[in-house]
Amino acid sequence: MKTEHVEETLERIAREVESTPGGLLAFDGDGTLWSGDVGDDLFMTMTGHDAVREDVRPRLTAVATHYGLETEGSPSTLARRVFSAFQAGRIPEKDICEMATWVAAGWTLEELSAFARGVVESHGVAERVHPEVHRVLEWARAHDVPCYVVSASPLAVVEAAARVVGIPPEQVVASTPQSRDGVVWTDVVSPIPYGPGKVTCLRARTQRPLYAAFGDNVFDLELLGASRVPVAVRPKPRLMERAGSLPLLVQLHPVASR
Template identity: 25%
Template sequence: MESRLNTLSSSPIPVATAAALTTEQFFSRVHALSPRIAVFDCDGTLWSGDAGSSFMRWTMDTGLLSREATEWLNSRYVEYKRGTVSEIAICGEMVQIYHGLRETELRSAAAEFFRNHVERNIFPEMAELVAALQDNGVEIWAVSSTCDWVIEEGVRRFNIPANRVLSARVAIENGRATERLLDVPTDEGKVASLRRAGITAPDVVFGNSVHDAAMLAIARGAFPVNPSEELVQRSIAESWPVYYPASVVR
């Protein structure tokens, strides 16, 4: 009896995993819902990597941000990584830091940055899916906590117009960025931003991080794409199937 108990106690405990879809299954499930409104997160979902923090670093390296602004934001980002600055606070500060700069200069910088550092990371499968949905007349929205200059530039590759983008943004006065925040869509804030745009129950939602979970939860069909570990755990709890583009190593 004792040896039997020892055998049982040493047996591995099964670990729950999220159901992973093939590309064919992923496309099939999305189209089977015959969506009319589709909502996409951007960083990590339409392309790999975090364009928001990468743009911040790039503008520091290129001198677009002053030394004083760079030092201040670096210290805030360290605190964010330590967990003492919230997600919504840092996302807001990462767009407010450009106050005083010309919007034309910021959009030009965003175009150069995206073209040279992010465009190659677009997931071909997601570009194909967005195009197929658009061919079917689906209304496409992009929602992101990254600044509007970068996101609006990036989603042009998907033929998503700027008026269908909900992103972190500040007011523009006399052609220059101010510190007055207009929106910071993250966590429940993504749901709030969609609601203000008149979208309360999107048919399908795609996101990659736990900060997209609230938005995924209001969809008729929730599709975690290239999910973070936290979102994998939420997907298991919610029985959401997950999808990994071919370029992603799990």
């Protein structure tokens, strides 16, 4: 996998823009646009404040029972127990992405959005934006190229984090809870944007040409492969192991903090 400085990558994207007008850029969120995981930030803050509501207990109990976990304790305690089992490799990551979305059941969408905005501010997401990717966003704005975030983290917190980098909610594709009468329910809109679902969900939103996609982990592979210029941002080992499956994949040279 070749490493490129951001200006080299932008030159390649510019050639795609010139040859095919009307396209877009797509970015994974966690680890790609910013360091860390805003979904984890939201989950840990919610459970740390014992703010998971009783509405979620039946679904959490079913998940815990399925994976052979104990089911006693508050809903927040039970949610943390399930998350710990994921960290120990006992639960698939996709299931945890879904749980992190429906664990807010019983909250109104307005409450959840306000809480997520507070989490993004308190966890300093603005200071966690990767400088090299910030440069790509600046270039895209200057050239009127839309930028989309495609993330498996919960919609409310991804929308809040995307605002930090100037991406509007209508260009955010993320794990979305089912809701009824403005209240979060214990299920998600399927598929979630994880693995192949990233391409499916993005294409359900827009059919514009995908000039470039940016990702950091193996579950970004399909999104990267759907783009004309696939770019790895500070790639994790699992993506590095699969880099050979995308012959055109390049790594964006990291830049020191602004």
